[in-house]
Amino acid sequence: MRNTEEVRSALSDRILALSESQTIAMAKKARELASQGFDVINLSFGEPDFQTPQYIKDAAKKAIDEGFTFYTPVPGYPELRQEIVNKFKRDNNLDYKPENIVVSTGAKQSIANAVMCLVNPGDEVIIFSPYWVSYEEIVKLAEGTPVPVMGSLENDFKVTAAQLEQAITSDTKLVMYSSPSNPTGAVWDEDELRAIAKVLEKYPQVYVIADEIYEYINFEGKHFSLACVDSIKDRVVTVNGLSKGYAMTGWRVGYMAANKEIASACDKLQSQITSGTSSISQKAAAAALQGGKGAALEMTEAYRRRRDLVLDMMNDIEGFKTYLPAGAFYIFPDVSYYFGKSYEGKTIVDSDDLSMFLLADAHVATVDGAAFGAPQCIRFSFATSDEKLTEAMRRIKSSLAKLQ
Numbered sequence: 001m002r003n004t005e006e007v008r009s010a011l012s013d014r015i016l017a018l019s020e021s022q023t024i025a026m027a028k029k030a031r032e033l034a035s036q037g038f039d040v041i042n043l044s045f046g047e048p049d050f051q052t053p054q055y056i057k058d059a060a061k062k063a064i065d066e067g068f069t070f071y072t073p074v075p076g077y078p079e080l081r082q083e084i085v086n087k088f089k090r091d092n093n094l095d096y097k098p099e100n101i102v103v104s105t106g107a108k109q110s111i112a113n114a115v116m117c118l119v120n121p122g123d124e125v126i127i128f129s130p131y132w133v134s135y136e137e138i139v140k141l142a143e144g145t146p147v148p149v150m151g152s153l154e155n156d157f158k159v160t161a162a163q164l165e166q167a168i169t170s171d172t173k174l175v176m177y178s179s180p181s182n183p184t185g186a187v188w189d190e191d192e193l194r195a196i197a198k199v200l201e202k203y204p205q206v207y208v209i210a211d212e213i214y215e216y217i218n219f220e221g222k223h224f225s226l227a228c229v230d231s232i233k234d235r236v237v238t239v240n241g242l243s244k245g246y247a248m249t250g251w252r253v254g255y256m257a258a259n260k261e262i263a264s265a266c267d268k269l270q271s272q273i274t275s276g277t278s279s280i281s282q283k284a285a286a287a288a289l290q291g292g293k294g295a296a297l298e299m300t301e302a303y304r305r306r307r308d309l310v311l312d313m314m315n316d317i318e319g320f321k322t323y324l325p326a327g328a329f330y331i332f333p334d335v336s337y338y339f340g341k342s343y344e345g346k347t348i349v350d351s352d353d354l355s356m357f358l359l360a361d362a363h364v365a366t367v368d369g370a371a372f373g374a375p376q377c378i379r380f381s382f383a384t385s386d387e388k389l390t391e392a393m394r395r396i397k398s399s400l401a402k403l404q
C-alpha cells in the first residue's frame, strides 16, 4: 500500500497548483459545526434558497416519461439552443443563430471552455476584481497569467475603462468580469460598458468573457450586454445560465453565445470531456426559458427586500464600510476596521480570521474576501430567509462588539 505522501507526490503540478474553492470549504466547516449541534446560520452559500418553479420540474418529469434518456448533441438540443437564441433577442436585443450557442454543464463549464479555447500558456488575462473565485483558478489551469484589476469601493467596486486600459499589455488576451458581480453585486451600466468597449476597440487581440449569470437578479432592472456593441461583438463570449435566475443550481445548465469559430472550438473541447449536459435538465431549461422571466423576477423582489434588510442592519454595525449592491444576492463590506483587534488573546489579522471568528463566536458562516481577491472584505449572501438574516446580523453585531 502506498502512503498518502507517496500518492500525493504523484499528482500533477496542474492540480497541486489549484486552490480549493473557498466557498465550498466554508460550507464544509459550517456543516461540521452544525453536526455538533450548533445553530449555524449559513450566509456563505452562492445559490438561491428557492425551489425550482413547478412548471420547470413538470417539464423534467415529462422528459423522463417521454424517453429523453439518451446522449444529446454536444452543444445542446436544437430546440434548447433556439430558446436561448430567442432569449438573447427578447432580453438583450442580441442576434445569434443556434450555431453560436453552446450549452454546458453549468455556466462554470461554459467559462472553463472559453478560457481553454482562447488562452495560451503565458497569455495575460485581466480579471475585474473582486472576482468570482473560479476565474483565477480556471485561468491558471489554462496556464494563463491572471492579472486582477481592483475596482474601488467608492465606485461600488466597478473597474473603470481607464483602469482597464492601464492594465492592457501586448500579452493581454482576455478580459473577464461578471455583471451583476459575484461577490459585490455591482452592475456596470450601459455607459460604463460602452466606455470599456471603446478601449477594447483599440486592442483587437483582446477577447472578453462577459459573465451574465446574475442578469435577472438586478434591482435596477437595467441590464446591458457588452456584446451589444457591434464593433467588438465578435470578440465577446457572453456566458449565462439557469442556476441563479431560475433557482436551478443542481440541474447544471449554463450556456454561451460566441462567434461561430469560438463556439465550435468549445463544442470540440466539450465533446472530449463531458459531452452534452443532462437530457432531462436540457428539457427543463427549454421550458424555463420558454416561460419567460416572471418566476425569476418574483424571486428578485424577495432578494431586494432582503438586501435592504441586511444593509440597514449592517449600516448599524460599527466599522463596516458598505455600498448599495445593485444586483445578485451578496454584499461585500470592507471590514478592515477590525484588523488588529483581539478577543480572548486572539488577534484578528485579516478577513479570514474575522470570518472564522464570526463562525466560532456568532455561528454565522461567511466567506473571506481573499478568495475573491479582496482580503479587506467579507462576503455575506442574503439568499436566505428574513428571519435568519435578522438573527445573523444581530449575532454578528454582538460578537464584533467583543473585539477590542
Ligand SMILES: Cc1ncc(COP(=O)(O)O)c(C=O)c1O
Binding pocket: 046, 105, 106, 107, 108, 109, 132, 178, 181, 182, 211, 213, 241, 242, 243, 249, 253, 254
Ligand atoms: C459569477 C458566477 N459565474 C458563474 C457561476 C457558475 O454557475 P453555474 O452554477 O451555472 O455553473 C457562478 C456560481 O456561483 C457565479 O457566481
